[in-house]
Amino acid sequence: MSQTRFSSSTKLTIIWVILISLTLSTAYIGYLELSGLYIVGFLLLTVTIKGQLIIDHYIGLKNVRGFWRLAMLGFVYVIPGIIFTGYYLSSV
Amino acid sequence: MSESVAQSAIAKEPLPGDLAIWFVIMAEMLVFGVFFIVYVFVRSNNVELFNEYQLELHRIGGVINTIALITSSYFVAMGVYAIRKGDVQRTGNMLLLALLMGAIFVGVKIWEYSHVFGAGIHLSTNTFYTFYISLTFFHFMHVILGMVILAVIYSFLRKGKYTAEAHMDIETGASYWHMVDLLWVVLFPLVYIIR
Amino acid sequence: MQYQSQSVAKLYFIAAIGLFLGQILFGTVIGAQYIWGDFLFPAIPFNVARMVHTNLLIVWLLFGFMGAAYYLIPEESETELFSPMLAILMFWIFLAAGAATILAYLLVPYATLAEITMNDLLPTMGREFLEQPTITKIGIVVVALSFLFNIGMTMLKGRKTVISMIMFLGLVGLAVFFLFSFVNPHNLIEDKFWWWWVVHLWVEGVWELIMGAMLAFVLIKTTGVDREIIEKWLYVIIAMSLITGLIGMGHHYYWIGTPEYWQWWGSIFSAMEPIPFFMMVLYTFNMVNQRRREHPNKVALLWAQGTAVMAFLGAGVWGFIHTLAPVNYYTHGTQVTAAHGHMAFYGAYVMIVLAMISYAMPLLRGRVANSNKAQVVEMWSFWLMTIAMVFITLFLTAAGVLQVWLQRYTDAPMGFMAVQDKLEIFYMMREIAGIIFLIGLGTYIYSFFVGGEEEATA
């Protein structure tokens, strides 16, 4: 097994802090019961960022080339994209 | 020449875990992905209804569960890191912590369901609840399955089955568990927050 | 053939082909009744001929599965069959019960049959595909149990392989889910709900395990690819089949009084059902490309490849066409369903049984493969039957689409019988395709009697 996948456990911890911060920002928006396209866009952006962090660093696909990483990343880009389109279309 | 060396240094990392689990991960992501898209489509035809009943959900429970799953994923990632260093003891602790976080998720979810079902709400109450219950329950079953997998891995670990060189099962289980986390990361804002 | 006791498979295969012929003959009868409504009326009304057509299909496929099991289980287990005597005894009991039931359908009015077989004691008759008298159903259970006991004991005393385990699991599932045929509540909706636990969990569930095991066996034997590789892919494919197929059952629960959420669950999961069939195509053709030997029995390999392709088309593509709830709302219970049913059954189950027979029968007759001449005849039958089935499916699909349009979709919908008159041209062409299928089957049977020099000696 390659040792390069995780340079250190500190990195995992930093990512954890980012993930939790993003979650709390989502929670705060939920607490305020905000709505509107910008809010939806922001929330979905946090989903994509969180998704990419999990895929690259927790699952550890960052240095795995080819189909599998693309498919996983595709999920966190395409699905929020479709969700946004759906909300956009239903709000106009 | 130097480029190809660099290439091979970076690109040679194999998929974490058994290829077989990756077929499952792909299939699961596909099913959830379609489910999410269908949710958005159905919501766009019932915006009022969805907005109304979404507010009745227990968001605090959802937030606690998100934090629990992300943290659980963190512990699993730390566990994989530890077993690569050959630190079996630490890996075991990390898996236990991950399981504890999973248990928190399950506990909160059961509490949430007891309120929903206690109020006489079920799958056929209305379209919103059909999707809320379908999506979260389907995911809930995945959490339980993931915990079973982690628990089995933990018991194998305790029996001394894994070393720094041979620990494929841990990576396989970890990949599955991260997927369960990843799905919740999308599901939570979609069903509980976005309006 | 490595083990003497494998030879019992021969009986089962011969019976299967014989009953197959009966099935197709009655298929051409009901095809004609679609065109000329009074054909053979009132001697053989449509419902009787159709019952014979569908019941013979089920019975001959069961003969095929059992024959395949009696052939492959001893070979996989590397031991003689536990009891060849029991296998032969059960063969005759099953054949007699099957033949008696079919004859009774033809000779006695159905209501009288229900009466004389004392259906009132445990009413199970009169439901699609489960028309057999209760006493016959009990007989099927007895035969199935003895059969499972026989192959189970054989497996216990020998080598346990993935293929034999999957085959056994599929056959156990077949027997277990058949027990739901005894569930017949007074409430029609509950009746329909549990009815699918036989029908769906058979054809889109456990039968796929049987099919997968048979396909894997034929592939190992004819391509010489490493068992390890074939077996792990087999696991992945059947896992996908059940993962999608179990909840995919929801596509039968859209409009029969069951809750609306099945429309979502059923649509999403059954939309994934083509995936394992697609994987099966990739897998079969990959294994053939990686083959380590040139097996002289080329036609067996042709059937195996045909199975993968036609199962994907019939079960996968034609299933997908009308599986989504908004589409199914219009197509449910029309000729579109009939189109799918024909190609799916042929592609997935008829062809795999014929592949198995094609591989095993020469060996049972003491040679590795049939003569080149016989194989060429059999290949002709392959193409005749397969192309005929493609056209049957296409014509029925066309009929179904027109039917949906005229009867369900337009603003001024026409009545059922008026629409049927408009479909006559398609029914006519379907009947012609059906007769070509019959000719193909005749060619297939003839191929067993073509001599010629043996390709290689065993």
Place this chain on the structure above:
Amino acid sequence: MSEVFTKTMARNIFYGGTTFFFLLLLALTFDTMSVLPERDHRENITDQVILGKKVWEDNNCIGCHTLLGEGAYFAPELGNVYTRFGNSTDAIKGFIMSRPKDGIPGRRSMPQFNLSDEELSAVAEFLKWTSEVNTANWPPNIQG
């Protein structure tokens, strides 16, 4: 890049996945059974309806007709025949009774089953009950 792909893992996925989805199927089945009474109006299943279902089965009606879209596709859908016949059980009885014994030349015809009046009424009541089941608005129109 050579992936590891073991037979053991493939086997675990087969057994695990099958168990998982079978449990999910049981959960959905349990829910379905609990809400069915609201949809099928089982309180209206009288002895006559029960007899009607038996007559339906004993004469293999499903061999030609569809009922809620399931069956053979040779003869009309009967799930909504009660409404199609103007909400009349008498019309259903009259139709079944009037079938000629030797059929209609050149056309499809329902056989003459020689049902007793009790059986006729029962099968009509059975079809009436069926037409009242909540089938999510299926069939799309009165023609079935």
